[in-house]
Structures are given as structure tokens and as C-alpha cells.
Amino acid sequence: MIFRALKSRTPKIAAVAAALALTLSGCGGGAQSDAGGPVTLRFTWWGSDVRHKMTQKLIDAFEAKNPNIKVEGEYGDWSGYWDKLATQVASQQAPDVIQMDLQYLGEYAKRGALLDLKEVDLSKFDKAAADAGKTPDGQFAVTAGMNALVVLANPSLVSASGVPLPDDQSWTWQDYEKTTADITAKGKAGTFGSGPITGDASFNLWLRQHGKSLFTPDGKLGFEEADATSYFEFQAGLRDAKSVPPASVMTEEASASLDQTGLATNKFAMGWLWSNQLGALTKASGQPLEIKRPPSTAGDAKSAQQYYKASQLWSASSRTKHPKEAQQFIDFLANSVEAGEIALADRGIPGNSEVRDAIQSKLSPADAATASFINDIADEVGDAPVVPPAGSSPASEILTRFVTEVHFGRLSPEEAAKKSIEEIKSGLS
Structure with missing residues (x-):
């Protein structure tokens, strides 16, 4: 399961959309900065106490270099962040600089709530990383940290089964199904070759x-119904081969905390996750997990259409009175080696390749392995995926639910394809 963090987002995004729809129609470009004199920026983010303290160090470092700009932090945890931001934006009291999430970017950008970040330097970003915050209408966000969809493997469980893993640069989806089925059959009792493959990223x-x-x-x-049917047929194949656990276990997995998942508790030999989860899962499992590329259709990593995903993004309000300074602050966060050495991999692996190289030796072993992987696949990644449009947020939950229905045998692949498309389209309309 790779999207447990999205389980609670759907109602929040619906509330955000409703609040934004009320008053954003008049949003336009940012107002001009006040001429001369000190400037105060409001900056909002979510995270843990550790992140709050680290982010204050980023603010202090920026202010030391820019004595005429003061940055006031506004922060909290995930649960209340988006409701508060939606209210602030709707009442025209939005913070100047905003820690943004990809699932919300399309909604805020469509409503005219975000500034086009034309003055932020993205020349040291891989194109896919730069484009992660771009919509057809502008660059409304800058990648704060990068992820990639990966297969995490538990070498201990793989070794216990005696099943060799294919080369991850050339394995196919069929290789993955067979290998994981063999691990289930030959491995330790109660273990499975793979955890569930659900959500919108794998699809x-x-x-x-x-x-x-x-x-x-x-x-x-x-995509068309036939494309979705082929994917659900793959899921049925995993079920029939016993590559993955039974549907009842998959259901439990979907609601488990990360440290209680099958990969964390040494029940799955492999699992589909985001690369930045390597550290937490390695710690929870007590095993040195390894990063592998996802399989491909052609058996060729360079044509596998792997992609970078922004773990988080930086945006600015379209109503900021200080668009120049807001972009100056975002540029510091995204491109300064000093900022990179403070933040390290807290928000993901830096998108700026020079910053990434500069902090490599300072990262934890797990984060260093993730950074190396991000670098290794640089010539394999395809174009950045389209920023999810407004109304698309339920897609991951919908796809997960219908995958589970197929695994229970309650729906055929054809039925799951038809019904899932109907639900996703309903949200977009």
C-alpha cells in the first residue's frame, strides 16, 4: 500500500474546494511590493516539532542574508492545516509563502490563488523536478523535495525463500508477478512475496x-476503459498466483500505520512505497531494506516512464503584497546550499542537483541511499505527470477500493474498470 497518507485527504480537499469556490473568482496577479523599507512575509507550513525547529533555522539563515526581510512563521499539524489555509485564502488573508501539497495544487492554481513563480531559478533542477509544480497556466509551485515510486525489498525474506530477484533494470510486470508468487510459495510461513499494489501512482x-x-x-x-481493464487483469493475476496477501489482509494493510504494515513487520518480501519512506521502514523492520526500480512493460528501465514526484512544494499567494520578496525566499529555500545543509532530507531529496550533491555526505545512510537512487534514475525518468486537476483527489481511494473488490472476487476486471472510471469522472465534473 503506497498511499495511506491520502486516506484522510478526500473530505479535506472537498472542504477546501468548497471554501475556495466562494471567494476566489476575483484573485489576480500579486500586488507590487512597497517601495523601500523593511518587508514582512508570512510563511505557513505543516509538520512535526522537529520540522518546526528546523524551519525556524531556515528562516534565521534567510533573514541574516536579507536584513530588510522579516519572515513570520505560521505552522501546525496536517489535520488542521488545509481547513485553516482555505479559510485564510477565501477571506483574502492568505500567507505570502505556502508549503503546498501536490493533491491541492491543481485546486488552488485553478482558483487563481497562487502566484506564477517566474523569478525563481530552476536552472539546476532536472526538468521533471521543475515541471512537478507546473500547470498549463504557469509555474505555481517549486519542488521542496523529491520522491520516486519504488519497490522496497527485504533481503532477509528474499534470501530465506531461495528465490533470486531479477535485475530491476530489466524486469517486467510478469517477472514481478512470478518472482513474488515463488517467494510466497517457498518463503517463510505467513509471509508473502509482495504487499498490495494500490493507489493512483502504480496505475x-x-x-x-x-x-x-x-x-x-x-x-x-x-486513458480508456480497456487500459483500466488490463491493469485490473494484472491485479487478478497477482491474486490468483498468491503473489500478494488475501484481500482480507489487504484491507487491514490499508488502515495500518506505516510501522505496522507488512513490510515494516517483516511479512512482505517487497512493497511499493515512496523512496523517502526507506528510513522509517528500515528502522521499523530492523532490516536493511533495499531500493529497487518498479518493473516495466518492455523490460527496459530507460523506457519505464519512471517519474519524480514532489513530496512537498513551495507556493506563494497571488495576493501577496511582496511578490518579489516571496519569490526571493522560495529561491533561497530551493537553491541555497546553506538551506540544503539545514533541511537535509526532511522534506524529501532536494530538487536542485547541486544542493543534492553538496549534502550527500551529511545524510543518514537511508537518506543517502535514497539520494543516490534519485541521482541514478535521472536519465530514466520521463516527463513529470500532469498536476492532478480540481476534483481528482478521490482517484487514489477509488482505484484502491476497486482493486480490493477484484481481489475479493466481487467484481471482474471489466466491471472494476467501468465503475472506477465512472466514479473518477464524476469527481472531475
Whole structure:
């Protein structure tokens, strides 16, 4: 399971959309900065106490270099962040600089709430990392940290089964199914070759490898019913081969905390996660987990359409009175080696390649391995996926639910494809 963090987002995003729809129609470009004199920026983010303290160090470092700019922090935890931000934006009291999430970016950008970040330097970003915050209308966000969809493998469980893993640069989806089925059959009792493969990321990767996409730039579905049927047929194959656990276990997995998942508790030999989860899962499992590329249709990593995903992003309000200074602060966060040495991998692996190289030796072993992987696949990644359009947020939950229905045998792949498309389209409309 790779999207447990999204389980609670759907109602929040619906509330955000409703609040934004009330008053954002008049949003336009940012007002001009006051001429001369000191400037105060409001900056909002979510996170743990550790992140709050680290972010204050970033603010202090920026203010030391820019004595005429003061940055006031406004922060909290995830649960109340988006409701508060939606209220602030709707009442025209938005913070100047905003820690943004990809699932909300399309909604805020569409409503005119975000500034086009034309003055932030993205020349040291890989194109895919730079484009992660871009919509057809502008660069409304800058990657704060990068992830990649990966397969995490538990070498201890793989070794106990006696099943060799194929080369991850050339294995196919069929290789993955067979290998994980063999591990289930030959491994320790009560263990499985793979955890569930659910959510929108794996589906989007499947589509990209078949020349399609989850969404199009104009906010429509980028695939047909036949494409979804083939994916659900793959899921049925995993079920029949016993590559993955039974549907009842998959259901439990979906609601488990990260440290209680099958990979963390040494029940799954492999699992589909985001690369930045390597450290937490390694610690929880007590095993030196390894990063592997996801399989491909053609058996060729360079045509696998792997992609970078922004773990978090930086945005600015379209109503800021200080657009120049807001972008100056974002540029510091994104491009300063000093900022990189303070933040390290807290918000993901830096998008700026020079910053990434500069902090490599300072990272924890797990984060260093993640950074190395991000660098290793740089010439393999395809174009950045389309920023999810407004109304698309339920897609991951919908796909997960219908995958589970297929694994229970309650729906055929054809039925799951038809019904899931109907639900996703309903949200987009």
C-alpha cells in the first residue's frame, strides 16, 4: 500500500474546494511590493516539532542574508492545516509563502490563488523536478523535495525463500508477478512475496508505460476503459498466483500505520512505497531494506516512464503584497546550499542537483541511499505527470477500493474498470 497518507485527504480537499469556490473568482496577479523599507512575509507550513525547529533555522539563515526581510512563521499539524489555509485564502488573508501539497495544487492554481513563480531559478533542477509544480497556466509551485515510486525489498525474506530477484533494470510486470508468487510459495510461513499494489501512482506508471496517462493537461482522463481493464487483469493475476496477501489482509494493510504494515513487520518480501519512506521502514523492520526500480512493460528501465514526484512544494499567494520578496525566499529555500545543509532530507531529496550533491555526505545512510537512487534514475525518468486537476483527489481511494473488490472476487476486471472510471469522472465534473 503506497498511499495511506491520502486516506484522510478526500473530505479535506472537498472542504477546501468548497471554501475556495466562494471567494476566489476575483484573485489576480500579486500586488507590487512597497517601495523601500523593511518587508514582512508570512510563511505557513505543516509538520512535526522537529520540522518546526528546523524551519525556524531556515528562516534565521534567510533573514541574516536579507536584513530588510522579516519572515513570520505560521505552522501546525496536517489535520488542521488545509481547513485553516482555505479559510485564510477565501477571506483574502492568505500567507505570502505556502508549503503546498501536490493533491491541492491543481485546486488552488485553478482558483487563481497562487502566484506564477517566474523569478525563481530552476536552472539546476532536472526538468521533471521543475515541471512537478507546473500547470498549463504557469509555474505555481517549486519542488521542496523529491520522491520516486519504488519497490522496497527485504533481503532477509528474499534470501530465506531461495528465490533470486531479477535485475530491476530489466524486469517486467510478469517477472514481478512470478518472482513474488515463488517467494510466497517457498518463503517463510505467513509471509508473502509482495504487499498490495494500490493507489493512483502504480496505475499511472502502468498507463505511462502503455502510452497513456491518468489525467490530461486539460483536466480529463488520459486513458480508456480497456487500459483500466488490463491493469485490473494484472491485479487478478497477482491474486490468483498468491503473489500478494488475501484481500482480507489487504484491507487491514490499508488502515495500518506505516510501522505496522507488512513490510515494516517483516511479512512482505517487497512493497511499493515512496523512496523517502526507506528510513522509517528500515528502522521499523530492523532490516536493511533495499531500493529497487518498479518493473516495466518492455523490460527496459530507460523506457519505464519512471517519474519524480514532489513530496512537498513551495507556493506563494497571488495576493501577496511582496511578490518579489516571496519569490526571493522560495529561491533561497530551493537553491541555497546553506538551506540544503539545514533541511537535509526532511522534506524529501532536494530538487536542485547541486544542493543534492553538496549534502550527500551529511545524510543518514537511508537518506543517502535514497539520494543516490534519485541521482541514478535521472536519465530514466520521463516527463513529470500532469498536476492532478480540481476534483481528482478521490482517484487514489477509488482505484484502491476497486482493486480490493477484484481481489475479493466481487467484481471482474471489466466491471472494476467501468465503475472506477465512472466514479473518477464524476469527481472531475
